[in-house]
Every structure is written in structure tokens, then in C-alpha cells.
Amino acid sequence: MSVEPVSCTIKTPVALQIGDTVSDLSRPGVYITDITLAEPVNIQEISFKNYYTAYLTVRVQQREDGSVKWVTCLRNHCLMANPHAEAGSHDYFSIYRQQMSAKPDNVMTVRLILRQPSSEWLNFNIEEINIYPCVKEDTEWDVPAWLSTLTPVETSLDLNGLPDPETVSSSIQQMWALTEIMQASQNAASIGRFDVDGSYDVKLLSFT
Amino acid sequence: MAEKRRSGPVMSDPKAAKCETDHEFLSQSGVSALLRGALLKLVESRSDDPIGFLAEHFGHLSSEVDDGSAENLTVSRSLWHLSLSHHSQRSAFNNNVRVAYELLTQSAPRRRSAGGVRGVVYTEVLRCLCSEGGLSGASAAPLLQRIQCHDYEAVPFELFRQGVLTCSVFADYIRKSQCLYAAVARAPDRPAERALCQAVLATLQEALETADGADVARYLEASAKISPAKLAQAMAEARPPSQQQEGPTMDAQEFEDAAAALFIARVRKVT
Numbered sequence: 001m002s003v004e005p006v007s008c009t010i011k012t013p014v015a016l017q018i019g020d021t022v023s024d025l026s027r028p029g030v031y032i033t034d035i036t037l038a039e040p041v042n043i044q045e046i047s048f049k050n051y052y053t054a055y056l057t058v059r060v061q062q063r064e065d066g067s068v069k070w071v072t073c074l075r076n077h078c079l080m081a082n083p084h085a086e087a088g089s090h091d092y093f094s095i096y097r098q099q100m101s102a103k104p105d106n107v108m109t110v111r112l113i114l115r116q117p118s119s120e121w122l123n124f125n126i127e128e129i130n131i132y133p134c135v136k137e138d139t140e141w142d143v144p145a146w147l148s149t150l151t152p153v154e155t156s157l158d159l160n161g162l163p164d165p166e167t168v169s170s171s172i173q174q175m176w177a178l179t180e181i182m183q184a185s186q187n188a189a190s191i192g193r194f195d196v197d198g199s200y201d202v203k204l205l206s207f208t
Numbered sequence: 209m210a211e212k213r214r215s216g217p218v219m220s221d222p223k224a225a226k227c228e229t230d231h232e233f234l235s236q237s238g239v240s241a242l243l244r245g246a247l248l249k250l251v252e253s254r255s256d257d258p259i260g261f262l263a264e265h266f267g268h269l270s271s272e273v274d275d276g277s278a279e280n281l282t283v284s285r286s287l288w289h290l291s292l293s294h295h296s297q298r299s300a301f302n303n304n305v306r307v308a309y310e311l312l313t314q315s316a317p318r319r320r321s322a323g324g325v326r327g328v329v330y331t332e333v334l335r336c337l338c339s340e341g342g343l344s345g346a347s348a349a350p351l352l353q354r355i356q357c358h359d360y361e362a363v364p365f366e367l368f369r370q371g372v373l374t375c376s377v378f379a380d381y382i383r384k385s386q387c388l389y390a391a392v393a394r395a396p397d398r399p400a401e402r403a404l405c406q407a408v409l410a411t412l413q414e415a416l417e418t419a420d421g422a423d424v425a426r427y428l429e430a431s432a433k434i435s436p437a438k439l440a441q442a443m444a445e446a447r448p449p450s451q452q453q454e455g456p457t458m459d460a461q462e463f464e465d466a467a468a469a470l471f472i473a474r475v476r477k478v479t
Contacts, residue, residue, distance in 0.1 A: 144425075144429065146428075146429045146432045146433065147432075161447075162404070162440070162443050162444060162447065163391055163392050163393075163394050163404065163443065164391065165436040165437070165439045165440035165443065166436050167391040168388065168391050168392060168408060168436075168439050168443070169434055169435060169436040169439045171384055171385075171387050171388035171391055172388065172408065172411065172412050172415075172434045172439070173431070173434055174384050175381055175384045175385060175388065175412060175467070175471075176412060176415050176416060176430060176434060178377050178380055178381045178384065178471075179381065179416055179470070179471055179474060180427075181295075181373075181377055182373070182374050182377045182378070182471070182474065182475065183474055185369075185370055185373050185374070186370060186374075186475075186476045187366060187370065189364060189366035189367045189370060190367070190478070190479050191357055191361050191362075191363060191364070191367055191478055191479065
């Protein structure tokens with residue numbers, strides 16, 4: 001099902017560092033990115049492209065009955081199995097609603113906390129973030145009634161004195177098939193009984 | 209002069225001339241094509257009596273060539289063609305119907321009937337087909353009433369084919385319904401119980417009345433309705449095993465008529 005991602009504003013990542021950002025030479029190991037949503041959304045999926053982020057935590061700000069609160073949905077989700085190695089560094093990920101510990105409903109803001117403990121990489125980030133809302137399934141697939149009764153209920157029918165259902169069923173099936181053959185072969189061929197030069201003339205109706 | 213140069217004895221000369229004559233004779237008379245046609249027909253029909261079949265085939269061919277045949281002979285010849293293959297052998301059956309139709313259209317004396325077979329001949333063919341299929345006049349009458357044509361009308365090929373196919377299929381259907389009655393009755397000398405017969409016919413009717421939709425969905429739904437489990441359930445409901453005494457019975461003819469009615473209701477009336 002094709003769902004359009006909701007429109008959102010992604011703020012620039014803010015690094016969490018001990019000490020002064022400018023003068024400190026060591027690279028930050030944590031980035032925080034906030035995503036503001038235009039209107040409250042029930043999130044179905046968050047998809048993104050990784051760039052050397054090792055661990056991801058997702059927190060959402062929910063608006064419930066006037067009050068806002070922050071809830072952690074996903075804690076330290078591992079994106080790279082070995083933070084020093086390449087595996088998973090450029091992969092595409094999707095976080096689904098079912099993976100989250102709290103239901104992401106009525107979400108105003110999403111906060112992504114990215115961690116990369118390895119000093120290997122100069123920079124790390126996540127890109128192409130898309131948030132997909134829950135889609136209400138209007139078209140519920142209607143299971144036909146006969147399909148649900150296909151597997152017979154295991155009530156032991158007392159068939160004493162009744163004809164053999166297999167034989168009866170086999171005969172009926174053949175009769176049904178013969179009728180279908182006859183119906184399928186019927187086409188619009190007509191003898192043109194009521195046609196007058198190709199058209200229908202009311203005066204020629206006969207009482208057959 | 210040329211004979212002296214031949215290496216073999218002079219005796220071979222008449223033999224060689226005779227072989228050439230034989231080969232020439234066969235190709236000129238078209239006998240090989242005749243035999244090929246006869247063998248193809250035989251293989252298509254898989255008759256139990258090949259010699260009798262071939263005799264009939266050549267007999268018909270020779271009378272066709274004479275071209276002075278009366279109309280009832282034409283009807284019997286076309287019926288013979290129609291009897292050659294079962295309706296389930298679709299392409300062979302269609303071929304035979306075409307041949308029979310050509311025969312019947314050509315048999316019109318003096319003027320060629322425009323538009324097809326004459327109605328009276330068509331009705332006669334259908335009636336004979338039904339009786340050959342083992343149907344009594346009474347069983348076939350309702351069907352014929354739906355598909356027969358007036359004596360003066362001209363029947364086109366498509367309608368002719370449809371009518372012939374319907375009669376053949378109906379004959380098979382009635383035979384099947386007789387087997388069904390035998391299965392429901394369980395014993396050949398006892399009549400079947402009315403409640404059981406009605407339950408069984410009701411399931412068939414329900415399957416036939418499956419709503420229109422995609423063909424595959426319709427077939428699946430109909431086959432689910434006539435599965436052995438469903439039938440066992442219907443029969444058990446109609447006649448609970450606890451009921452010991454026998455209820456009213458239905459005889460074979462009534463059952464056959466009821467089953468025939470289900471079929472005939474679905475036959476399109478000719479207009």
C-alpha cells in the first residue's frame with residue numbers, strides 16, 4: 001500500500017558533548033535530531049538511511065488531552081552490529097509501530113538520539129527520514145461466507161441409514177458441470193423471429 | 209530399341225508397367241484420400257464395431273454421390289454424423305456438427321434455403337437426438353419446447369450447433385440423474401425417501417444459482433456447496449438418524465422430472 005509520508009521539519013542535529021563545542025578537539029559521540037510534525041499523527045513507520053550511526057533511540061512527544069509528554073519508544077536500537085566496522089553503515093532502515101514499546105499516537109515531535117561510540121568515523125548521521133502515518137483500512141477484504149465454511153466442523157454426523165455422501169456428491173458435481181457446459185455454450189445466436197429487417201416490430205409479436 | 213538396353217530379363221517389363229499403372233490408378237481415383245478420411249473418422253469416433261462403422265461410412269458416401277436422396281435419408285445421415293463423437297470431444301464434435309449442417313442445408317429441394325436448415329428438419333433432428341440419447345418423449349418435450357423452431361423458419365449454424373449440443377448434454381444429464389437417484393435410494397428395489405431427494409435437489413439448485421461473478425470464483429463457490437461434507441450435512445438435517453420410520457417416498461420418474469426441470473430452466477428460449 002502506498003502511503004505518503006507526512007510533511008515534517010527536520011532540524012539540524014545537535015551534538016551532545018562534554019565541554020565546549022568549539023575548542024574541544026574530540027569528536028562528538030551523540031547527536032540529537034528533532035523532527036516537528038505539522039499536525040498530530042499516529043505513526044506507522046519511520047524510515048531512514050543510515051550514515052555510520054551505531055545506535056538509535058527514538059522518543060516521541062505525545063499530546064494527550066491538552067498535556068504533552070515525552071515517551072521513549074525505542075531504546076538503543078542497534079543499526080551497526082560492530083560500531084568499528086562498515087556493516088550497516090549505509091543501510092536503509094524502517095522502524096515499525098510494532099517494534100516500539102509505547103504506542104506512537106498523537107505525536108507532535110519525534111526526537112532521534114544517535115550514538116556512535118567508535119572513534120573511527122569522522123561524522124555520523126541519518127538521512128532521508130520519512131515518517132508514515134497509520135492508514136485506516138477502509139477496504140476490508142470481505143471473506144466470502146462460503147470460504148469460511150470450507151473446513152467442515154468436526155461434529156461426527158451419524159450417517160447410519162443415509163446414502164453415501166461421496167457417491168451422491170460425485171453425481172451432483174457431474175450434473176452441475178453438464179449444466180454449466182450447456183450454459184457456457186449458449187450464445188446470442190437468434191433466429192430473428194421478431195426481426196423485421198433487423199429491427200423489432202411490435203406488431204409482429206406472436207402469442208407463443 | 210530401348211528394351212534391348214535394359215539389363216533385366218524381358219519379364220520385368222510388364223511388371224514395371226503394371227506398378228506404374230497401380231500407383232497412377234490410386235492417385236487418379238483419389239482412393240488414398242478417401243481411405244485417409246475414413247480412417248480419421250474411425251479414430252475420432254473409436255467405434256466398438258470398426259467394420260460396421262466403415263461400412264456405414266462408405267454407404268453414406270456413395271449415397272451422397274448419387275445426390276437423389278430423399279429428405280428422411282438426409283436426416284438419418286446427418287444424425288449418423290452427429291453420433292460419431294461425444295460432445296466432450298469438442299473439436300471432433302464441432303466438425304461433425306458442421307458436416308451434418310452442410311448436409312441438411314444442401315438437401316433442400318429446388319431452392320436453397322436462405323439462412324440455414326429448415327425449422328421442421330431441425331426439430332426432427334433434435335427429436336431424434338433425444339430419443340437416441342435414451343430420453344422418452346415426455347422427458348424431452350419440455351426441452352424441445354424451448355429450443356425448437358417453427359417449421360418455416362431458417363436455422364443458422366450457431367443455433368443449430370447450440371441445439372444439438374444442448375440435446376446431447378441433456379441426455380447425459382438425465383442419465384446422471386438416474387445414477388443419483390440410485391445412489392440416494394441405496395437399494396435398487398426400494399424407492400428413495402422424499403426428504404432426502406428434496407434435500408439433494410435443493411443443494412444442486414443452490415449450486416446452480418450461484419451469483420454471477422468471475423467464473424473462477426463462481427466455480428469455487430458452487431463446488432463448495434456440493435462437497436461431500438455439505439451433502440452429508442444436508443441429508444442428515446433432512447432426515448435425522450433418530451427418525452426410525454420411513455417417511456414418504458419419491459419415485460424415479462418424479463425425481464428425474466424435478467432434476468430435468470432444473471436443467472431446462474437454464475436453457476435459453478429461442479427467439
